[in-house]
Amino acid sequence: xxxxxxxxxxxxxxxxxxxxxxxxxxxxxxxxxxxxxxxxxxxxxxxxxxxxxxxxxxxxxxxxxxxxxxxxxxxxxxxxxxxxxxxxxxxxxxxxxxxxxxxxxxxxxxxxxxxxxxxxxxxxxxxxxxxxxxxxxxxxxxxxxxxxxxxxxxxxx
Amino acid sequence: xxxxxxxxxxxxxxxxxxxxxxxxxxxxxxxxxxxxxxxxxxxxxxxxxxxxxxxxxxxxxxxxxxxxxxxxxxxxxxxxxxxxxxxxxxxxxxxxxxxxxxxxxxxxxxxxxxxxxxxxxxxxxxxxxxxxxxxxxxxxxxxxxxxxxxxxxxxxxxxxxxxxxxxxxxxxxxxxxxxxxxxxxxxxxxxxxxxxxxxxxxxxxxxxxxxxxxxxxxxxxxxxxxxxxxxxxxxxxxxxxxxxxxxxxxxxxxxxxxxxxxxxxxxxxxxxxxxxxxxxxxxxxxxxxxxxxxxxxxxxxxxxxxxxxxxxxxxxxxxxxxxxxxxxxxxxxxxxxxxxxxxxxxxxxxxxxxxxxxxxxxxxxxxxxxxxxxxxxxxxxxxxxxxxxxxxxxxxxxxxxxxxxxxxxxxxxxxxxxxxxxxxxxxxxxxxxxxxxxxxxxxxxxxxxxxxxxxxxxxxxxxxxxxxxxxxxxxxxxxxxxxxxxxxxxxxxxxxxxxxxxxxxxxxxxxxxxxxxxxxxxxxxxxxxxxxxxxxxxxxxxxxxxxxxxxxxxxxxxxxxxxxxxxxxxxxxxxxxxxxxxxxxxxxxxxxxxxxxxxxxxxxxxxxxxxxxxxxxxxxxxxxxxxxxxxxxxxxxxxxxxxxxxxxxxxxxxxxxxxxxxxxxxxxxxxxxxxxxxxxxxxxxxxxxxxxxxxxxxxxxxxxxxxxxxxxxxxxxxxxxxxxxxxxxxxxxxxxxxxxxxxxxxxxxxxxxxxxxxxxxxxxxxxxxxxxxxxxxxxxxxxxxxxxxx
Numbered sequence: 001x002x003x004x005x006x007x008x009x010x011x012x013x014x015x016x017x018x019x020x021x022x023x024x025x026x027x028x029x030x031x032x033x034x035x036x037x038x039x040x041x042x043x044x045x046x047x048x049x050x051x052x053x054x055x056x057x058x059x060x061x062x063x064x065x066x067x068x069x070x071x072x073x074x075x076x077x078x079x080x081x082x083x084x085x086x087x088x089x090x091x092x093x094x095x096x097x098x099x100x101x102x103x104x105x106x107x108x109x110x111x112x113x114x115x116x117x118x119x120x121x122x123x124x125x126x127x128x129x130x131x132x133x134x135x136x137x138x139x140x141x142x143x144x145x146x147x148x149x150x151x152x153x154x155x156x157x
Numbered sequence: 158x159x160x161x162x163x164x165x166x167x168x169x170x171x172x173x174x175x176x177x178x179x180x181x182x183x184x185x186x187x188x189x190x191x192x193x194x195x196x197x198x199x200x201x202x203x204x205x206x207x208x209x210x211x212x213x214x215x216x217x218x219x220x221x222x223x224x225x226x227x228x229x230x231x232x233x234x235x236x237x238x239x240x241x242x243x244x245x246x247x248x249x250x251x252x253x254x255x256x257x258x259x260x261x262x263x264x265x266x267x268x269x270x271x272x273x274x275x276x277x278x279x280x281x282x283x284x285x286x287x288x289x290x291x292x293x294x295x296x297x298x299x300x301x302x303x304x305x306x307x308x309x310x311x312x313x314x315x316x317x318x319x320x321x322x323x324x325x326x327x328x329x330x331x332x333x334x335x336x337x338x339x340x341x342x343x344x345x346x347x348x349x350x351x352x353x354x355x356x357x358x359x360x361x362x363x364x365x366x367x368x369x370x371x372x373x374x375x376x377x378x379x380x381x382x383x384x385x386x387x388x389x390x391x392x393x394x395x396x397x398x399x400x401x402x403x404x405x406x407x408x409x410x411x412x413x414x415x416x417x418x419x420x421x422x423x424x425x426x427x428x429x430x431x432x433x434x435x436x437x438x439x440x441x442x443x444x445x446x447x448x449x450x451x452x453x454x455x456x457x458x459x460x461x462x463x464x465x466x467x468x469x470x471x472x473x474x475x476x477x478x479x480x481x482x483x484x485x486x487x488x489x490x491x492x493x494x495x496x497x498x499x500x501x502x503x504x505x506x507x508x509x510x511x512x513x514x515x516x517x518x519x520x521x522x523x524x525x526x527x528x529x530x531x532x533x534x535x536x537x538x539x540x541x542x543x544x545x546x547x548x549x550x551x552x553x554x555x556x557x558x559x560x561x562x563x564x565x566x567x568x569x570x571x572x573x574x575x576x577x578x579x580x581x582x583x584x585x586x587x588x589x590x591x592x593x594x595x596x597x598x599x600x601x602x603x604x605x606x607x608x609x610x611x612x613x614x615x616x617x618x619x620x621x622x623x624x625x626x627x628x629x630x631x632x633x634x635x636x637x638x639x640x641x642x643x644x645x646x647x648x649x650x651x652x653x654x655x656x657x658x659x660x661x662x663x664x665x666x667x668x669x670x671x672x673x674x675x676x677x678x679x680x681x682x683x684x685x686x687x688x689x690x691x692x693x694x695x696x697x698x699x700x701x702x703x704x705x706x707x708x709x710x711x712x713x714x715x716x717x718x719x720x721x722x723x724x725x726x727x728x729x730x731x732x733x734x735x736x737x738x739x740x741x742x743x744x745x746x747x748x749x750x751x752x753x754x755x756x757x758x759x760x761x762x763x764x765x766x767x768x769x770x771x772x773x774x775x776x777x778x779x780x781x782x783x784x785x786x787x788x789x790x791x792x793x794x795x796x797x798x799x800x801x802x803x804x805x806x807x808x809x810x811x812x813x814x815x816x817x818x819x820x821x822x823x824x825x826x827x828x829x830x831x832x833x834x835x836x837x838x839x840x841x842x843x844x845x846x847x848x849x850x851x852x853x854x855x856x857x858x859x860x861x862x863x864x865x866x867x868x869x870x871x872x873x874x875x876x877x878x879x880x881x882x883x884x885x886x887x888x889x890x891x892x893x894x895x896x897x898x899x900x901x902x903x904x905x906x907x908x909x910x911x912x913x914x915x916x917x918x919x920x921x922x923x924x925x926x927x928x929x930x931x932x933x934x935x936x937x938x939x940x941x942x943x944x945x946x947x
Contacts, residue, residue: 017282033191034184036411038360039444043868046360074184084179092178095837099667100181101188101360101411126876133868135360135412136667138844138905139876141837 005066007032008076016063022056023047025063026073034074034104038133045132048105049073055112057105057131074104077111087111087149096145098136106132110146119156120147169680172833175672186409189364189381194437197366198227200430201284202423202440203274203291204449205266208302208520208861209314210295212264212273219290220276225283227434229291231274232261238429240397243485244420246387246640247492249516253324256315258485260422260429266295267314267484268520269862270449272422277430281441300520300861304458304479307517314484314518323482323516324491328498328574335509338473342464346545351930352457352534354481354855356866357527358873361411362442363451365424367431375402376431380424383413384704385664387488387641389696391420396428407694410666414845415526416451417666418706419488423450448866453855454527456481457494461501461538464509469550469557473509474502474573476538482516483523490523491516495637496531496625496707499574503539504583504623504799505561510573520861526706528845528906532624540620540911544918545927553600554619554919555591562587562621569892576625578797579891579899581825586887587621590801590823593885599805607923612811616920618804620912626900627796627893628707644791645709646701647717649678649725651784653771655764657682657689659721662702663714664694668902669834670710674718676830677896681722682763683749701789708798708900711830716894717790724786729766732784735777736769737761796891796899800824802843802908804916810924813939815851815917817878822908823885827899835901840882842905848874849906850913852932872932921945 004013007030014029026035026049035058038046047058050072058071077085084092087107097103106129113128114120120128125146126139134142180186217229242257262271274291278284299312307314307321314321329335339345366379376398382388385405393400410417423440431438442450457480464473480494494514502510547557562583563570570578591597596617603615628634629643648660659674671691679686692698703713726746733751734741737759744751751766753759766784769775773782805819820843829835852872856864865871890897910931917933918926925945929937 027191032184033187036188036361037190038362039868041444041867041869044360044444074182078183082179084182088179088182091182092174095175095833097178097181098669098837098841099360099412100177100186100409103181104184107182122881126879130875130877133360133873133875135358135414135845135873136841137837138840138842138882139879140840140882143876143881 001064003064003067005069005071007071008073018064020063021059022061022063022066023058026058032073032075036101036104045109046102046105048108050108050112055109074107086152090145090149094141094145094148096142102134106142114150114153114155117155120150167680168676168686169830173672173676173831175669177669177671188361188409188411189366189379190441192366192379194366194368197437197439198277198434199281199284200438200440201276201288202272203288205269205271205273207295207297208269208300209298210266213294213296216292217274220287223287223290225278225280226287228277229274232263235261235429239395241395244391244488245486247489249326249491249495249638250324253491254318255486260425268522270522275426302519302857302859302861304481304517307519314520321518323518325515327513329511331509335473335475335511338509339464342472343467344465344549346463346542346549348461348542348545350459350461350538350541352455353931354456355454355527355849355853356448356855356871357414357416357454359412359414359416362444362447364441365427366437366439367427368437369431369435371435376428377404378428379406379408381410381417382407383417383664383666383706385694385696386702386704388420392425392428395425404697407664413666414528415530418526419452445867449522449863452487452525453522456524457534459538461542463542463546465546469546469552469560471505471507471561474507475511476501478514480514480516481524482518483521484518485523487523487525490525493526493531497535499576500532500535501539504563504621506563507573521857529903533907533910536622536907537911544915558621577794579794579893580889581799582889586823586825587801589885590803594803594821612809614808614810614920616806616808616916618912618916618919620802620908622908623797623799624907625795625797626708627712627792628709630794631791644789645703645714645717646789647721648787649721651725651767653768655767659689659691659718660699661693661714661718662699663710664704668710673830677715677718678722683747708902711898712796712894712900713792716896717788719896720790721786721788724788725784729763729784731777732770733761733766792893794893796893798826798899798904800908802912804912806916806920808917808920808938810942813935815933815938817880820880821883823887824904825887825889826901827889827891828897836884838901839884839905843882843909844879846906846909847913850910850931850933854932
């Protein structure tokens with residue numbers, strides 16, 4: 001089946017098997033390997049991307065369901081000159097990542113959490129990121145990073 | 158404090174952001190699954206669906222004919238590929254039973270997940286589809302699941318061995334004294350604890366890509382591994398490839414926790430098939446597959462006995478372990494209990510000590526190293542038993558510890574198990590933690606709640622740990638029958654443009670070595686940290702290395718970097734002295750330049766020395782060109798990080814739900830290079846240890862099926878289950894290495910499991926609860942309360 005979508009502002013059109021998952025389209029057809037696969041049960045959130053502005057686990061969506069959608073992945077977050085997005089910077093400054101495998105999904109989920117809320121506190125961030133697993137950080141510094149970025153992006157604590 | 162810590166201008170001990178992060182945060186870093194190779198073949202491993210069976214027949218015909226299939230292989234087809242069975246590098250006793258283990262099971266499968274056949278296809282999907290067409294006819298045999306049942310030998314995992322016991326290992330330096338301690342004791346505590354099996358669940362599943370160069374006859378093996386150097390040696394031996402023809406690269410690796418400290422069937426299969434097909438071969442693990450195909454952690458039954466006098470002072474500690482090996486011995490499977498064997502008396506002084514471990518086979522996935530490896534088990538046993546002793550003696554659980562702590566003046570401490578604990582001030586660390594927590598106040602609140610018969614039961618759990626890490630002095634490893642050394646290598650190379658390359662044999666996968674090693678060199682040379690590049694995890698670039706595990710990287714590998722830097726500076730000093738026409742003793746070094754004492758205008762920057770070393774126009778007589786030094790450093794002793802961990806929980810006695818309210822630790826890992834990274838390691842370690850206490854368990858049914866291999870069923874905690882962590886520190890430099898560092902990678906995991914469980918049991922102790930097996934799920938807690946009611 002033919003499917004076309006915009007990822008990070010670039011048009012992609014491919015012939016895919018109907019069963020092809022969006023995450024595989026992103027990684028293999030579009031060649032954007034920043035979005036990771038961490039499980040096979042939609043539990044870990046490593047593959048989280050934004051679809052039309054909302055965070056989704058891209059392993060729960062078929063590529064064909066994303067027809068005509070606008071997708072944003074981790075590769076589309078920094079400025080073209082390499083300047084990190086405030087959220088990426090906060091993750092670095094707060095040491096919110098170690099091995100970095102869950103990080104792209106964690107950052108994209110956090111981005112949508114920040115955008116969808118007018119105020120955020122520690123507990124709201126913890127609940128909001130429940131669908132994204134990290135094995136390295138114990139979450140402490142991830143929460144700190146998200147709150148710092150939210151503050152910088154104009155969301156009240 | 159050592160010299161470096163006093164250095165005012167030093168970068169050491171400061172928060173330095175990680176240079177690894179921008180690439181990881183922008184999706185630029187490449188993990189194995191991200192790598193492409195032209196013409197690559199993808200494989201799928203068909204695994205046994207039963208735990209113990211003879212294979213009557215296996216029919217791969219339909220799979221071979223399926224769309225996109227290149228080949229299908231069973232064990233028989235690949236027999237000629239193996240020069241040796243898969244390696245176990247730790248034959249703990251001379252008579253240890255180690256049944257031959259090959260990448261595919263031939264006539265008998267011994268656990269659910271045992272590989273039976275490999276499908277080779279152009280796409281992974283085609284390979285997986287075709288694998289479902291393979292027909293296997295099993296003749297099922299009785300299975301061995303329970304550890305104590307395994308000892309009986311009623312059914313056997315390996316019939317030819319005639320027993321399920323792989324080995325018995327004992328440490329009993331003074332049997333008469335130990336016996337006497339228990340005879341004369343006023344109090345004896347006898348406990349049975351269960352260390353459930355755990356799935357390591359690094360966020361990146363394993364992955365392998367083998368790329369052959371058929372005409373050149375060499376191979377590049379990319380693997381999500383913690384141990385590229387060990388893997389290179391072992392893969393070369395197993396496949397009969399010359400070690401000179403094999404290059405192993407660990408690209409970005411998404412966590413390991415011990416699960417990637419191994420030599421796995423799929424690494425060997427990909428390499429063998431790349432040799433056979435003369436094409437790249439790739440395998441990426443599925444998460445649920447990993448539950449069975451990647452090693453699991455823990456898996457022990459512990460019989461723990463303490464003997465104490467009338468004051469509750471310890472007279473003897475006696476341990477008897479049954480350790481679950483699983484169906485086969487992987488790389489260091491049998492050695493895991495030994496890594497804890499010396500530490501079952503914890504931070505407490507005791508004169509008499511005995512330890513015995515029996516390794517048994519079961520029809521389950523092999524066990525092996527998992528964060529802490531042996532030391533969390535030891536800490537759990539002693540810290541739970543100390544609480545039990547406190548109860549017997551009738552004193553507070555903080556008080557029983559106070560009475561037994563090794564005192565500062567006893568360091569270096571000759572332990573009853575034969576170790577020399579390097580340094581420490583345990584009472585100071587302990588009291589600081591209790592004070593910071595507000596321990597007495599919490600005890601008052603607990604008493605208050607109990608008076609009011611509150612159903613929200615407050616519990617305070619204490620865990621004081623010491624671990625041996627910085628693996629390891631090679632001579633000690635020899636005495637434990639380990640087949641390799643414990644040194645680490647480093648090269649420091651100052652290039653003609655004065656940029657610096659640091660080559661390390663460690664293999665980071667989240668620990669930030671690129672940042673920390675650059676800090677060590679920048680501190681020593683007084684040059685901008687940006688000028689320093691750290692290279693690692695590629696055996697062609699870093700040919701010597703013992704890799705990353707056992708909290709060894711900083712204390713062994715970081716020390717090697719430090720010493721190589723000193724060595725390169727020594728050479729630079731000789732060259733500078735020659736060119737400035739003074740003696741070496743007349744030179745000062747600071748801020749990246751040599752200057753002549755008393756004539757500060759006579760200066761030669763390191764950059765100038767590097768260029769002179771490169772042109773070699775004017776070197777001292779006999780000096781070789783270039784500014785480079787290498788070193789392999791073997792530590793004289795282990796290091797012994799320690800600390801107090803305190804958990805505060807609220808247990809709902811009506812539902813059994815446990816909530817972790819607070820978690821506080823005061824860790825002592827000696828000098829710290831980058832405190833930001835130290836804290837991050839502690840955070841992650843705490844979460845992983847608490848997860849064992851409260852959430853995680855690899856559950857097997859009586860037929861040997863793993864019931865929860867997926868992340869939908871295996872409860873890796875999320876942010877919602879964890880609190881913020883309160884951290885404090887004491888700093889007692891280690892005399893074992895010139896950096897004075899001890900290691901922090903495993904500390905949190907080692908300490909936090911007993912802290913959490915002690916808190917849960919403490920919360921319910923007034924109801925008569927004395928034990929809850931892990932994980933303390935609501936059901937288990939509720940049942941424990943009901944059964945205590947009688």
